[in-house]
Amino acid sequence: MAIPARDIVKGPPELKGLTRGALEQLFLLLGEKKYRAHQLYDALYINRLESIDEMVVLPAALRASLSETYRMQSVALQQIQHSDDGTKKFLFELYDGRSIESVLIPTEKLDDAGKPYRLTLCVSTQVGCNLGCKFCATATLNLARNLTAGEIVDQYLQAQAHSEEKITNLVFMGMGEPMQNYDNVMAAVEIFTDQRTDMIVPRRVTISTAGLIPGIMRMADEGKLIKLAVSLHATTQGVREKLMPIAKKYTLSQLGDALEYYYRKTHKGVTFEYILFDGLNDGPDDVKRLAKLARRFPSRINIIPFHQIDFTAPVGFAAELRPTPPDRFEWFLAQLRAEGANVIVRSSSGLDIDAACGQLALSGGH
Ligand code: SF4
Structure with missing residues (x-):
């Protein structure tokens, strides 16, 4: 790519x-x-x-x-914001003066030693993003450039140096679309998952894409051991195009086929990310279509509450988006489970510091 x-x-x-x-x-x-x-x-x-x-x-x-x-420092730590729930948001300055953010999220559940069961670092892969997803704060920044592999690796090194616990999981879900920066992302993955570096095991690394099919096919053909997540957010081509303009280029139908190809090549399942929007993608027909897609290959569905991005002053369709009310949210989960889908609810960690999903925008992400 x-x-x-x-x-x-x-x-x-x-x-x-x-x-x-x-x-x-x-x-x-x-x-x-x-x-x-x-x-x-x-x-x-x-x-x-x-x-x-x-x-x-x-x-x-x-x-x-x-x-x-050569230079040693790839990103310079500017600020750490602490959330009430233990989430930390890191602001980094890059060599060219631009800025990016990473988020470190502990699980609420503690292990026998009283430490978080998992500690997940969400890293950025681009400065801004040009895919224009309507629910995402990062989209308001436009794309400045791809991050280098060094800038991706250094987000981890700096975050780990400022954490008492070992980072256990890594998700490429921060600012930017990882598949648009495939080579640098995969160079960083090679370092992260090298046993010698003792950073992260491959099965605990997840690349999240808005549905860029060439990247999915490449991951499939290269037999990567890391996990794949797809920001789906709609069950019809029409709604997906409204929410995620990239869907015009890579249609829902093509995406389903690409994911089936990925499964056949790698024997690995896929995680679907699905934000619930009031009256847009949370109806009975959506349940049926989502469950049908999820049955095509082993998969998990992460249901995500919509986090308002009012701080970016959204206009047009983006300004109309509202979270699904709590009772309907629960109904949607129950219906999906009744259809046999493997469903979990993604937490809203870091909401109070604008570090939750889709909120990274440098005071953004998948
Ligand atoms: S959700 Fe991801 S791909 Fe879409 S605009 Fe935001 S950062 Fe870009």
């Missing part, structure tokens, strides 16, 4: 974001031994050192030459 040309960041190249293979290649070009590349890899992602000077395992001359050419 083509990556927009504007993802190029001026300035010294980054070390973070380089995979083990990429570092080997780089050191080959520099005339350095392969094991030196492995030492740098360990320093970046296992020891998680923050400066080249600290990498005393490397010879001084090599450290000096790396320092002259």
Whole structure:
């Protein structure tokens, strides 16, 4: 998939974001031994050192030459906002002065040691987004550029450094559409899921897409071990087009076929994200159609309450969107379950700091 040309960041190249293979290649070009590349890899992602000077395992001359050419920091932490429910929202400044956000969400449920059962980091993949989903605050920012692999990996490194507990899950559901930045996202995934880095196991990494079929097909063909989630939000082509303009290019019918292909190739199920909107996608026919789609392959449906994005001053159709009232919300869940669907309700963690689903917009996401 083509990556927009504007993802190029001026300035010294980054070390973070380089995979083990990429570092080997780089050191080959520099005339350095392969094991030196492995030492740098360990320093970046296992020891998680923050400066080249600290990498005393490397010879001084090599450290000096790396320092002259490369930079270590990919994102600079500007602010952490704390929610009453334990969620943290991180604001990062990028090398070109732009900003992005990540959200760290603990589960309410605690384990035997009194720690959160899961700690999930939601990372951004682009600065802004050009897909224009009507319910999403990030859409109001437009797309500035793709994030580099280093900027994606560094969101994790910085968030982990500011968390007492180990991050257990990673979701690509922050600002941006991951499939539009496929190569950088997958380079970051390779680092995250490398056993040596002890970051995240593949089955606990989820890529969430608005339904970009070429990316889904590529994930299927490459046999990725990570999980796939799809922002569905409608059961008819007409409603989906209104909510998510990208549906005009990749139709609901084509999306269903692509997901079936994905399942046949990977033997992995799919998670559907479904925000309930009052009177728009929460009727009896929607229940039937959603359950029918979910039966085509193993799947789970995440039902998500709509979080108002009034702080972005939405206009037109976006301004008309309202959350489904609580009694109808419960009715919809019960009906879907009665149809045999595997349904869970996504929590509204971080709502008080505008960090809930769809609210990341730099005071956005899937
Ligand atoms: S929901 Fe995701 S794809 Fe849609 S506009 Fe927001 S960030 Fe972009």
